[in-house]
Amino acid sequence: MAASSSSKKSRRAKTSSARSSGHPAGRSGNPQKPVVSGDPRQVAPATLRDWIGAARLRTLPLAVAPVVIGTGAALVVERRLHWVLALACLVIALALQIGVNFANDYSDGIRGTDDHRVGPARLTASRAVPAKTVLAVALVFFAIAAIVGIAVVFRTQHWWLLAVGAVCIAAAWFYTGGKRPYGYYGLGEVVVFVFFGLVATAGTTFVQIGVVPDEAWLGGVAAGFLACAVLLANNLRDIEQDRRAGKRTLTVLIGKRATQVLFTLFLLIPFAIAVVLATLYPIAWLSLLALLPALAAILIVWTYGHPRELVVALGVTSLTALAYAGFLFWAYAPAI
Numbered sequence: 001m002a003a004s005s006s007s008k009k010s011r012r013a014k015t016s017s018a019r020s021s022g023h024p025a026g027r028s029g030n031p032q033k034p035v036v037s038g039d040p041r042q043v044a045p046a047t048l049r050d051w052i053g054a055a056r057l058r059t060l061p062l063a064v065a066p067v068v069i070g071t072g073a074a075l076v077v078e079r080r081l082h083w084v085l086a087l088a089c090l091v092i093a094l095a096l097q098i099g100v101n102f103a104n105d106y107s108d109g110i111r112g113t114d115d116h117r118v119g120p121a122r123l124t125a126s127r128a129v130p131a132k133t134v135l136a137v138a139l140v141f142f143a144i145a146a147i148v149g150i151a152v153v154f155r156t157q158h159w160w161l162l163a164v165g166a167v168c169i170a171a172a173w174f175y176t177g178g179k180r181p182y183g184y185y186g187l188g189e190v191v192v193f194v195f196f197g198l199v200a201t202a203g204t205t206f207v208q209i210g211v212v213p214d215e216a217w218l219g220g221v222a223a224g225f226l227a228c229a230v231l232l233a234n235n236l237r238d239i240e241q242d243r244r245a246g247k248r249t250l251t252v253l254i255g256k257r258a259t260q261v262l263f264t265l266f267l268l269i270p271f272a273i274a275v276v277l278a279t280l281y282p283i284a285w286l287s288l289l290a291l292l293p294a295l296a297a298i299l300i301v302w303t304y305g306h307p308r309e310l311v312v313a314l315g316v317t318s319l320t321a322l323a324y325a326g327f328l329f330w331a332y333a334p335a336i
Contacts (some may be wrong), residue, residue, distance in 0.1 A: 036088050046128040054123045056101040058311075061318040062098035062230055065088065065325035066223040070204025072332035073216035079333075082208040088152050089204040092145045093164075099141030100172040104183075106134040107176035113245040132224055143170050156207050164203065171195050186234070186250040189228045196225015202238070218277060219328055222270035226321035229266035230314055232259055233301060237310035267294045267317065270324060283334055287327035294320045 071086045099174035109124020110131050124128040149165040171191055175183040182191060201220030202212045235242065236259050242253050251259045271291055278284040293316045300313040 001066040001291055006092035010133035028226060031306055044128065046123055046126075050123060050128060051123035054102060054105050055098050058315040058318050059101065059230065060094060060097055060321035062223075062227045064227065065202075065321040066196060066200035066220060067093050067204045068322075068325040068329045069219035069223055069332075070110035070216055071208065072329035073201070073205045073213055073219055074208040074296065076215050077211060077213055078209045081333075083261040085152065085155065085187055085208050087202070088148050088155075091148045091208060093200055093204075094153070094166060095141045095145035095148070096172055099138050099145060099169075100175060101314075102134055104176045106131055107181065108247075109134070111176075111245070113176075113242070113247050144174065145169065147292040152207055157309065158207070158210075161203075161207070164199070168199065183249065184247050186248055186253045189231055190232050191249050192227050196227040197221060215277070218273050219325075222273045222324065223321065225266045225269045226317065226324065228299075229263055230321070232263045232266065232319045233297070233310050233314040233317055235259070236263070237299065237307045237314070238309075250269070260301055264298050267298060267320070274324070274328070277328070281334075284328060284331035286330070287324050290327065292319050293317075293323070 002013075067086065067090045070089070071081070071161070074086075075081065105122045105124050109122055112125075124131045124134050146165065146169065150162070151163050153159060172195075174181055175188060175191065182188065198217070198220040200215050201223050205216040206212050232251060235249040236256065239249075239256060239259075242249050250262075254262070271288060273317050274284050274287040297313045297316040297320065300309055300316070304310055306311070
C-alpha cells in the first residue's frame with residue numbers, strides 16, 4: 001500500500017511539473033520533438049531572395065568575362081560588332097552558369113554535402129524547396145542554353161558546335177551530378193579552366209568571325225585562371241565540410257597552404273598576360289588597375305580568421321575578372 005501511494009504521488013508530481021513547464025502530461029519534453037510549431041523539419045518556404053541567392057550571383061561575372069574578352073578579340077580581326085551573336089553567347093554563358101549553380105545545389109543537397117556548409121544556405125540542403133523542383137530549375141536553364149546555342153548554330157552553319165554545346169552541358173551536370181562527379185575527385189579546376197576559360201572565350205570569338213586569333217586564346221587563359229581562383233576560394237571556405245562529406249576537391253587533396261599559394265598564382269598570371277598584351281595593345285596596361293581588388297582578395301585568403309570571410313574574397317575575385325575583361329575589351333577595340 002505504501003509503495004502504491006508513493007507511486008501515485010510521483011505521477012501527480014510529474015504531471016504538475018509538466019504543466020508548469022508548458023509540456024502536456026505524458027510528453028517527453030524533448031526539444032528535438034516539440035509539439036507542433038517547433039519541429040525543425042518544418043522549414044519556411046523559400047522566398048524570392050532565397051532563389052536569387054541559390055543562383056549565386058557572385059559567380060555570374062565569370063560567365064560574362066570570357067564573352068566580353070572573346071568579343072573584343074573578334075573585333076581585332078573584324079572591326080564590326082556582331083552584337084546579336086555576342087548577346088546570344090552571353091545568354092548561353094549565363095544560362096549555363098546559373099544552371100550549373102542550381103545543379104550543384106541539387107546534387108550536393110541530396111548527397112548531404114551541404115548539410116553543414118559555411119556559406120549561404122542552399123535550397124535543397126535547407127529543405128526549403130523540394131529537390132525535384134531545384135533539379136527542374138537547373139534543367140530549364142540548361143534548356144535555355146541549348147535552345148539559344150542551336151539558334152547560333154543555325155545562324156553560323158557551324159554544325160560541329162552542337163557537339164561542343166552538348167559537352168558543355170554534360171560538363172556542367174557532372175561537376176557534382178551523376179554517380180562519379182569529377183568535382184569530388186579534384187578535377188573541378190581543370191574543367192572550369194577549359195570551359196569557363198578557353199571554350200567560352202574562343203567559342204565567342206569563333207561564332208562571330210569564324211577564326212580564333214591569339215588574342216582570344218591568351219584572353220581565354222586569363223579568364224580560365226580567374227575562374228579557377230574563384231573556385232579555389234569557394235572550396236577553401238568549405239574545406240572542412242567537404243573533407244567530412246568525402247568531397248575530395250583539389251583544396252581537400254592539397255591542403256590549405258598549397259591552396260593559398262595556388263590561388264595567388266591563379267590571380268596574378270592573368271596580369272602577366274596583360275603585360276605581354278600591352279606591348280601590342282597599350283590600353284591593356286589599364287587592366288593592371290584590376291590588381292587592386294585582386295590583391296585585396298589575396299590578402300583575405302592569406303589572413304582570414306573565419307571561413308565566412310572567404311565569401312568576400314570570392315565576390316571580389318569575380319569582380320576582378322569582370323574588370324579585367326572590360327579593360328581587355330577596350331584594349332582590343334579602342335575605336336568601338
